[in-house]
Amino acid sequence: MGELSGQTDRGACHAQTTCPYCGVGCGVRATVSGESISAVEGDPVHPANQGRLCVKGSALHETLGHAGRVLAPRVDGQTVDWDTALDVLARRLHATQAAHGPGSVAAYLSGQLLTEDYYVANKLFKGFLGTPHVDTNSRLCMASAVAAYKRAFGADAVPCCYEDLERAELVVLVGSNLAWNHPVLYQRLKAAKTRNPLMRVVVIDPRVTDSCDIADLYLGIAPGSDARLFNGLLAFMARTNRLDRLYLERHAEGFEETLAAVLEDDTTIEAIAADCDIDAERLETFYYWFATQLHVVTLYSQGINQSSSGTDKCQAIINCHLAGGKLGLPGAGPFSITGQPNAMGGREVGGLANQLAAHMDYHTPGAIERVSTFWGAPSLPTEPGHKAVELFEAIERGEVRAVWIMATNPVVSLPDADRIKRILADCPLVIVSECMENAELLEVADIVLPATGWSEKDGTVTNSERCISRQRGLLPPPGQARHDWQIMTDLAGRLGFGSAFSYTHPAEIFDEHARLSGLDNDPARPDWRAFDISGLCGLDRAAYDALAPIQWPVNADHPQGAARLFEDGRFPTASGRARLLPVRPRLPAQTLSETHPLRLNTGRVRDQWHTMTRTARAARLMNHRDEPFIELNPFDADAAGIEEGRLIELAGEGGHYRGRARIKRGQRRGEVFVPMHWNGAFSGRAKANALITPLVDPISGQPESKHGAVGIQPLAHGWEATLLVAGDLSETVTPTEDCAYWTRIPMRHALRWQLAGTPDAGERDWMDWIARVLPGPVSQWSTDEARGRLRASGLAGNRIAWWLMVGPPAELPSLHWLDACFDPADGTPLEATTRRRLLAGAASGAADVGPIVCSCHQVGQYTITAAIRRGHRSVEALGAELACGTQCGSCQPELKALLEEESVHVEL
């Protein structure tokens, strides 16, 4: 071996773990140096991602650190030690149940928990506290898909695997912006499509999203018309004789009734196209492609699930797959992709209100007795509990008087979010296990318990293709933080259930979970359960630690796991057949009105996760979309007198949402889109769920989060201002008085505030305001009075303490340079010219790179357009020159859009 070219960090080691964000469940290779993670990269041997990682995953190590963590237990606002906290908790839970019965206590869990945490929670609450009210935020994400799978297949079992996307001839993305929400899977699909030019991709979505980048066909359907579309497809298949009669005959039931119900409607292409508000020819093309291909994957997500008829929509999709026999073979199947990293793990243990445990429901024959015996549980409930929305209604009614919320932020994520916050504020006992101080939920918590987070938690998660992976504890818990399972185990001892919760390591929990999955579960019997990981029983700690990713079932029949389910056409239903069910298409329950004439759609943005408690810690993830926004069609914008970048307000029945206008032709007329991430911790009034009415699917209980009804108007406001405050001073500054709008944007070294004054506040005396609100004196300022512009900064020696610009944010330079000036480690003296540049916000002569397009490599728009003008005419050429789009690839659609825009200039 020759000489090493680079010095290796001797203290560092690599560890394999799993990403905590979306349902793809990518393997992560982390570089652990002492008590920190210095780098992350895609695990090349993990089957989900094979070395890829998206921008969020790539920034994982930037979201760590003790700052902003919940470090000690708190009771009624007072910091206490663990013993005190647990004693109080045990006493209050006991008192609540003694006075109001077992059902007065509830748990609200999260797809962010590990399977082991979930298992202990389910066992403790249902088995020992005797309450059925255990639900989870997975209800908001995929309950409809679960309900539909259970109805159709007899089990909550995703039949497909990721490889099917690569092996399909046709991939239909419906209600899924895969490019942004499951970027690695999207990259796999895109690569497969490059390899196989015959592969077709159809995108069905009311909005033109970045996923359309690889679409051969785009159907911009009217919101909520999905079931009509797929019912029509079934009719088309029947009419054109494209049914798999043999499959239906041997492996399915209910086809005739289903088809008959479908044919009650007008199933001509024209009628369906009119109802779905799309072009008839495009619709027929889609129908023809679907009907004539065997290897079809329909991949669906929240766009289908978050509906008052989500279960039926899923069923309409499943019906088409069953009717065409497009299931149980490589490259085919109805594929629900989940939003959260461990939604599936939670369902495996039964951590939902309508489930009991281990894929057994309350009504599963013999299940209650079986589980009672296995757990040694004294008082298992016999009926399902309240599902998420109902649960909070029960709290509002005072029936549930104590709720323990783990690893989720329902005051942001549930419909009518502002009301949820009021409900919790009035609830006698709110217990919150949380790792981040900036979770808005903490404002209404009575007892706060510091929980471990990613990089500390140790256990397993199951991704969207049933693949169980180890998420490993790589760093010691900060402060007094404990694992959720530990907290519950400690509490169980105080409640007198110690012997049933004697776990000392997650491996023991996993083993118990595996044993329960295999208990009385014989694949040869008609009441077999698809979820069976009995093959993983008895792993000792070392074997558990070394567990490689494996897809369930793992049992005697499938010792190495199984990529696909139902390959033999046998289903865990009473008849052993899959069920087709008649679906009556229903439009969204939320109706429009004169005062709320626009249809509201909600969703994620590429670089953020959930309520931003973690992703907002990585400054580069704030670059892609830095403020809450509202996307709307140019016609609607014109009608409301709204121009790009203007602050606007949406009004719904339950609340308001304020953000900046983004005018998009890809947004249908009469419809607006807002991101679901922002909340009270980051913006004054930008909670998407404040606009959503809690209308739920009657079967799944999943709320109709994709359909709101809103009115729109320009937000009346006075001045606008941008304020940057040095990170270490940011806690001391509250600049939001008299603000009609505010947003906090964490940067690398500074905290940025985007502010707009109330309309009646009039002209502000900024010098006076600065003296009152900001630390230290004004060191420099500039004015353009005719235009009402002011810039000022406060400097302390070599350090910049704050920076203010009064004026429209459109005049802001890209703030990276300025942010770097806040770096306390940067000792460069501030000379006169540099000081003046501070107010300019850019280094002299340095090119403003523009808004960041490629987050991975921090490449800005101006840099890219300049390269295009120099002659780089393809995404690949830009990547070769600037590295943009070469890591996670999620900015490639934006690169393409820039190429198209710039081609105008180039041709000139």
Place this chain on the structure above:
Amino acid sequence: MTRDTDTHLVVIGNGMAGHRLVTTLLARKDRPARITVLGEEASHAYNRILLSPWLAGELGRDELALPAMVAEGVECRPGARVINIDRSSHTLTLESGERLHYNRLVIATGARPTLPEVAGIQLGNVGAFRTMEDGEWLRQQAPGSNAVVIGGGLLGLEAAEGLRKLGVHVTVLQRSDRLMNRQLDAVAAGWLEQTLTRRGITINTGAELARLDGDSNGNVRSLTLRDGRTLAADCVVVAAGITPNATLGRLAGLEVGRGICVDEHLATRDPAIFALGECAEVDGATIGLVEPIWQQVETLVDVLCHRTPAPYQALPSPTRLKVAGIDLYAFGPVEPSEGMETLTYADPEHGDYRRLLIDNDRIKGAVLYGDTRDGPELFRLATTDTALGKARALLIFGAHDAIQRLEEVA
């Protein structure tokens, strides 16, 4: 073209204007064959602008000297004062009685300090700061003595700073409510006053001189202000404006306003006689800064060489002041007029201030205090009447980037 050997050009005045004219002519092949320069001061030509740093001890006397005008047919005569011009015979009379014939004549007699009309102004040790002689006088002031400078303009402050460096206690009297009121706005003037005060110069603004009182030797001893205050003064430097030296022109029967009236080719009504520099009046305006003189020289040289000259036009010119480390740069109006907009930047800790006056998206005036490097660029944008457009937002922070943006837009 052959040289016009018959032509004798006489230049009255060996100041900066006369010297510049002759040296420029010397570079031209078609210049008049014979040139005589008559200088009233005994010394050879020197750079008057450098008097301040010389007084402040930053330069040696030799460094002020302008290059000698040595060429065939050129004669330079210091200490030669002209007392009369006979236009009919093209003849000059010198103080010595000597008479000198000219074919063409350039009057470049400059200007003299304007003296306030108060009692005692003729006392000893009351002088100006215009000439090397004045400089010599000021350099003789004893450390610890009291000097009063009348006039808080550019020249007065330079004299004050020079004297301060010599260890003299200096007081500046300024009639206006701020220093350099014709160039600086209140903020910049205030900062300047603060800086100078910190250095030990006493500044009295809004102060008007009532009279001077002398001692038994006829030298100044004190002065009294209109408000009754009395200040001790061992010397008084008057720097309160200048008066063009137009007497010769008046005596010769030329049209004279404040200065000798000339057209845009610097010609008087007498086609053989021209006036140049501070003594000249073009379109009713006289000048007191060096830049327009250079412009006049360009025009006059062409005229004298029988070329078609670019007519002289009084262009706005910037003021630069450097008083030991304080850089100032200003041009255009000081106060915004109706409809004008103001851009300002201030960094008191670093003594960095600038203010731009904008009218109809164009720069009309500027004050730069501290860092003046952008001054010429801003001045160029003003004189080229450039519309600012998007550059406006950046302009105050640095002209370079703003101009780059203008170019990008173009």
